[in-house]
Amino acid sequence: MSLLTVRRLSKRFGGIAANREISFEVAAGELVGIIGPNGAGKSTLFECISGFYAPDAGEVELEGTRLTGLSPDLVCRRGIARTFQKLRPFQGMTVAENVMVGALTRTRDVRHAREQAHEWLRRVGLLEKANAYARTLSTGQRKRLELARALATGPRLLLLDEVTGGVDQRSIPALVELVRELHAGGLTLLLIEHNMRVVTAVAQRIIALHLGEVIADGAPSAVARSPKVVEAYLGQAYVA
Amino acid sequence: MKAYAPALAFFAAAGLAPLVVDDAFLLDTLVLILVWGCAAGAWNIAGGYAGQISLGHSAFFGLGAYAAALCGVRWNISPWYGVAIGAAVATAAGTVIGFLANRLRGPYFVIATIAVSQVLLLGAARWRGFTAGSEGIPVPFRAGFWTLGIADKRIWVWIVLGLALAVYLSQLYLERSRRGFQLAAVREDEDAALSLGVRARRLKVAAIAASAAFTAVCGALWAQYVGFVDPLYVFSVDLSVRFSLAAIIGGLGTALGPFLGSLLVTTVETWLRAEFGGLGSHLVGLYLILYGSALILMVRYAPQGLMGFFYRR
Amino acid sequence: MRVVNFAHGEFLMLGMYAAFWAFTLLHADPYLTLVVAAPLFLAVGWGSYALIMRPVVHTSHNVQVFTTVGLSIVLQNLALVLWTAYASVISFGGAVLNLAQAVAFVLAVAATAALFAFMRFSYTGKLMRATAQDRSAAMLMGIDTGRIYALTWSVGIACVGAAGVLLAPIYPVYPTAGLQFVLIAYIAVVLGGLGDMAGALVAALIIATVEVVGSYTIGTSWKEVLYLLLFIAILVVRPAGLFGQRGSETLGV
Numbered sequence: 001m002s003l004l005t006v007r008r009l010s011k012r013f014g015g016i017a018a019n020r021e022i023s024f025e026v027a028a029g030e031l032v033g034i035i036g037p038n039g040a041g042k043s044t045l046f047e048c049i050s051g052f053y054a055p056d057a058g059e060v061e062l063e064g065t066r067l068t069g070l071s072p073d074l075v076c077r078r079g080i081a082r083t084f085q086k087l088r089p090f091q092g093m094t095v096a097e098n099v100m101v102g103a104l105t106r107t108r109d110v111r112h113a114r115e116q117a118h119e120w121l122r123r124v125g126l127l128e129k130a131n132a133y134a135r136t137l138s139t140g141q142r143k144r145l146e147l148a149r150a151l152a153t154g155p156r157l158l159l160l161d162e163v164t165g166g167v168d169q170r171s172i173p174a175l176v177e178l179v180r181e182l183h184a185g186g187l188t189l190l191l192i193e194h195n196m197r198v199v200t201a202v203a204q205r206i207i208a209l210h211l212g213e214v215i216a217d218g219a220p221s222a223v224a225r226s227p228k229v230v231e232a233y234l235g236q237a238y239v240a
Numbered sequence: 241m242k243a244y245a246p247a248l249a250f251f252a253a254a255g256l257a258p259l260v261v262d263d264a265f266l267l268d269t270l271v272l273i274l275v276w277g278c279a280a281g282a283w284n285i286a287g288g289y290a291g292q293i294s295l296g297h298s299a300f301f302g303l304g305a306y307a308a309a310l311c312g313v314r315w316n317i318s319p320w321y322g323v324a325i326g327a328a329v330a331t332a333a334g335t336v337i338g339f340l341a342n343r344l345r346g347p348y349f350v351i352a353t354i355a356v357s358q359v360l361l362l363g364a365a366r367w368r369g370f371t372a373g374s375e376g377i378p379v380p381f382r383a384g385f386w387t388l389g390i391a392d393k394r395i396w397v398w399i400v401l402g403l404a405l406a407v408y409l410s411q412l413y414l415e416r417s418r419r420g421f422q423l424a425a426v427r428e429d430e431d432a433a434l435s436l437g438v439r440a441r442r443l444k445v446a447a448i449a450a451s452a453a454f455t456a457v458c459g460a461l462w463a464q465y466v467g468f469v470d471p472l473y474v475f476s477v478d479l480s481v482r483f484s485l486a487a488i489i490g491g492l493g494t495a496l497g498p499f500l501g502s503l504l505v506t507t508v509e510t511w512l513r514a515e516f517g518g519l520g521s522h523l524v525g526l527y528l529i530l531y532g533s534a535l536i537l538m539v540r541y542a543p544q545g546l547m548g549f550f551y552r553r
Numbered sequence: 554m555r556v557v558n559f560a561h562g563e564f565l566m567l568g569m570y571a572a573f574w575a576f577t578l579l580h581a582d583p584y585l586t587l588v589v590a591a592p593l594f595l596a597v598g599w600g601s602y603a604l605i606m607r608p609v610v611h612t613s614h615n616v617q618v619f620t621t622v623g624l625s626i627v628l629q630n631l632a633l634v635l636w637t638a639y640a641s642v643i644s645f646g647g648a649v650l651n652l653a654q655a656v657a658f659v660l661a662v663a664a665t666a667a668l669f670a671f672m673r674f675s676y677t678g679k680l681m682r683a684t685a686q687d688r689s690a691a692m693l694m695g696i697d698t699g700r701i702y703a704l705t706w707s708v709g710i711a712c713v714g715a716a717g718v719l720l721a722p723i724y725p726v727y728p729t730a731g732l733q734f735v736l737i738a739y740i741a742v743v744l745g746g747l748g749d750m751a752g753a754l755v756a757a758l759i760i761a762t763v764e765v766v767g768s769y770t771i772g773t774s775w776k777e778v779l780y781l782l783l784f785i786a787i788l789v790v791r792p793a794g795l796f797g798q799r800g801s802e803t804l805g806v
Contacts, residue, residue: 050435076437084435090428101425104418105437113418153437293615295559295622340785343792346614347557351739352788358736359781366775477732481622488619525630532626539619540609 001063003028003188004049004080004157009058011044018044019055020212026157031179031189033203033220035196037233040209042192043085046159049190050082051075062157077105081155083146085162085192089134095145096121096130102152113152120148124178140171147178157188164195176202200224208232246550247408247496250503254401258394265514267393273499273506274400275462280486280498281407282454287484288493289414290447291427292341296353298479299337299360300330300452302471304459306364309377309469312387319379319388319464326456334452338445354477361475376470379463388464396465403461404499407454411495423447427493455483485531488539491547500546505531554685554705556606559621561738562731563628564710568594568717569726570632576643576721583643584656587718594714598707610702625731632728640725657719664712669750681705740784746795756795 002025011019018041026032034042047053049060051072060067067075081102090098099117100110107113121127124144129137137145143163150158163179164172176198183189183202193199199206199220206223208216210232216223223229257270279301286292307326308319333356340352365374382389390396414420425433426440434440463469473479482505490501512524542548571590575581601624609620672678684691684701692698716734724730741760745752760780767779787795 052431052435072431072434073437073439076435082435084432088429088432090425090432092428093424097421097424101421101433101438102436104421108418110416110418110421113421149436291615293618340788344788347559347618348743348792350559350618351557351743352785354736355740355781355784359778359785362775362778362781366778481626484619484622485626523634525633528630529627529634532623532628532630535623535626536605536620539616539623540612543616 002026003030003063004190005059005061005064006045006049007059007061009045009048009055009060011041011048011053011055017212019048021058022209022212022214023058024207024214024217026188026190028156028188029183029186031183031191031202031204033191033193033199033206034209035193035199035206035223035229036209039211040232041212042209043161044212045209046082046161046190046192049075050080050159076153076155079154079156080159081150081153081157082159083143083150083161083163085165087139087142087146089137089142089145089149091133091135093134094131095126095134095137098134098145099148099152102149106152106154116152117148120152123151123181124148125174140167140175143167143175144178151182155187157190158182160189160191162192162194164193164198172198196224246500250496250499251401251405251408254397254404258397264393267397269507269510271393271396271400271465272510273502274397274404275458275465276482276486276506277499277502278400278403278407279455279458279483280490280502281404281411281495282451282458283483284451284487284492284494284498285411285414285454286448286451288487288497289411289420289427290423290444290451292338292444292448293350293484294337294353294448295350295477295480295484296337296355296357297451297455297483298475298477299333299353299357300455301459301462301479301483302357302360302364302469302475303330303333304456304461305463305469305474306371306377306459306471307456308388308460308463309379310371312380312382312464313372313377318386319460320386322463323457323460326460327453330452330456331449334449335445337452338448341444341448342441354480357475357477357480361471364471364475371471374471376468376472379467379469381467388461400461400465403454403457408495408499410450410454415495419443419446485535488535489531489545491545492543494545494547497545497547504546554610554702556610556617557621557739558706558709559618560625560628561621561709561713562733562735563625563632564594564597564713564731565717565720565734566632566726566728566731567597567628568714569721569724569730570636570641570717571714572718572721573641573643573726577641583718583722587660587715590718591711591715595707595711597714598710599703601710602703602706606706607699607703610699629728629731636728638727638729640727642725643722653719653722657723660719661716664715665750665754668708668712669754672750677704737780740780744784744787744795746793752795 004026007023009019009022010017022045034045036042044053048055051070051074054069062078062080065078067078090101096114096117099120100113103113103116107116118127118130121130124147126141126144126148129141134145147163164175167175179189179202191199191203203220205218206220207214208223208229215228215232216226254270254274258267261267283297286294304323304326307329308322311317311319311322311325337353337356341349344352364371367373371377383391414423422433422438423443425436425438426443430440459474486501486505487498488501489504490499491497508527512527538545568590572583572586575586576583605620605624609617672682680696680701681704683694684696684698688698720734737760741757742753744759745754745756763780763783764776768776771779
């Protein structure tokens with residue numbers, strides 16, 4: 001059975017159909033990239049899966065358990081964590097405390113949560129900043145903080161929303177390596193990415209969205225060459 | 241340990257004062273400092289720790305005050321029951337307001353809390369049959385501990401000090417417990433907290449309900465101490481503002497802050513009242529002009545309040 | 554402006570006092586005072602914006618709430634210290650009271666209509682609505698949002714000051730007179746739907762109707778409770794207000 005099943009997911013905002021009958025499955029251990037031009041509905045998809053929006057139609061299931069329409073905190077406790085495109089650290093708390101909030105979803109003991117937080121910070125390379133206030137971090141560091149925080153909730157599936165967005169070129173390879181490591185450790189990942197080099201380097205499979213619909217779903221090389229995808233990104237004139 | 245020096249100093253001084261001070265006026269001031277400190281601390285649980293700013297907390301205070309008064313006047317039972325009944329009713333009311341907190345944000349929630357307190361004010365002021373209407377209820381003094389009829393102000397200091405310690409320790413709990421961390425996350429960014437599995441809605445309601453219960457206990461004790469419950473005072477918006485004023489000046493979201501704020505506000509107020517009472521009583525308004533201005537400046541430029549002087553965050 | 558002014562009632566109270574002192578010291582008819590009061594309060598609004606509101610326009614809600622609460626405390630107690638707590642009354646004859654209420658109603662409706670037209674049809678009104686919808690976008694369009702906010706605030710203060718002048722012949726004047734009126738105002742705005750002027754007017758009429766009907770059926774002493782409970786009930790069922798956009802209340806703005 002697949003880990004995540006999205007079946008005919010639809011979401012409208014007034015006159016705009018952000019998601020139109022989107023269907024796909026993600027098996028445990030996969031790393032799937034989600035691409036598409038702006039307005040394709042990628043973020044809406046994440047919001048629907050993570051529980052921030054309730055879809056108008058369709059189903060979201062995690063290993064057979066229905067997640068559709070559940071509140072975000074319930075979705076997290078069932079095993080799906082996410083990061084945000086516009087970073088949202090808890091500014092008034094330290095880096096370690098930020099991650100502890102995630103850890104406290106899995107453990108009741110504050111001391112244990114603190115240890116786990118330090119462990120996650122070590123893995124993402126932020127340990128020396130543990131006692132700094134989150135508001136003092138740079139963008140790249142905030143990205144890693146958000147990652148550590150989401151990971152601390154012990155998810156089975158992690159939704160990464162443009163994890164390399166706004167990060168300078170030099171720092172991207174380290175971030176990508178981190179994502180690879182997490183994947184190698186058995187985590188299932190769904191990535192929204194605009195950076196094609198990152199996606200093709202890391203993803204085993206790519207789902208392309210355009211105007212709310214899935215227009216391609218398969219191996220990176222095949223998707224990159226699909227005429228529909230080329231048309232969506234570059235326009236009719238470029239279709240070979 | 242050093243971090244707690246100010247708190248230790250405060251509570252130790254309050255506890256030892258009755259042993260060395262004889263003057264009734266000073267002891268009275270101390271009791272009031274502690275009572276308003278407790279009320280501010282209770283408000284702080286919802287406003288400072290949970291981030292749910294309310295200007296309707298006088299609703300809970302009044303419920304406690306009336307519960308105590310009615311126990312004495314109407315039902316002829318010990319006002320200690322009043323404390324319990326007031327706390328129970330206030331917890332229910334707090335749960336309702338918590339529900340509202342999950343539907344409204346920011347200033348609009350504030351307006352709703354004001355509306356609730358005014359409903360209770362009008363209800364108490366008009367329901368002659370139950371609450372003796374707008375004349376208020378004089379609380380009967382029956383000597384004895386069980387009836388909370390205590391003439392010795394020193395005992396009152398210790399009673400209220402007990403409550404103060406409970407409020408202070410509850411706030412400390414919120415700073416280091418699992419629930420406290422989650423609550424802080426909700427306060428900072430509710431959606432981010434939700435995405436991490438925090439039961440934001442439930443926590444907010446719980447914080448407000450706890451805040452309500454403590455406030456009601458303050459109201460009940462205060463009613464017994466002062467001896468008279470006036471609905472126009474006890475449910476007033478002014479009173480609600482007063483709780484928040486002490487908490488903010490002292491340090492929003494800190495455990496000792498509300499007590500420091502109350503120390504400052506109450507001493508100035510009682511001194512001014514003593515100086516200018518009677519014909520010049522409108523001059524008492526002077527200190528409030530100062531506090532209003534201080535509030536405006538502090539909330540923008542010194543949000544840490546008095547506690548900010550002790551601990552640079 | 555996305556700011557709830559908790560000192561709104563105090564400006565109303567100042568308007569009432571303005572009418573009272575003009576009447577007592579200068580024997581001026583309140584309706585004459587109105588003509589002077591409106592621009593006067595516009596200036597007061599501009600001044601209070603520059604002095605107090607401008608520093609907090611970009612801060613969090615809590616800071617703004619307590620800034621206006623602080624302002625409310627200052628104004629109330631200023632009035633208390635200067636003019637004592639005793640209620641003052643502008644005394645006309647009894648029959649004139651009804652005339653006063655009728656005039657107040659007509660002028661209020663006229664002012665509301667004018668304001669609505671201004672917001673809808675004038676260029677400045679468009680600027681104000683644009684800024685309200687999206688501050689950053691407005692700035693990018695070259696709109697001086699600081700000035701727009703100053704204007705919005707000042708117009709609001711001018712309106713409420715004028716309202717105070719109109720109410721002075723009808724109600725007793727004392728430093729804490731503001732709360733009872735302003736509570737209805739807040740309720741009307743939230744009930745009608747945040748940001749919707751026509752909605753606020755409709756809501757105000759609904760509240761007035763409930764008040765009057767209530768006082769006939771249940772008795773005058775309970776009428777306020779009635780509309781307060783109605784307010785809370787509507788908030789529970791439809792927090793965006795009767796005409797507001799669904800979900801706008803959760804933005805807190």
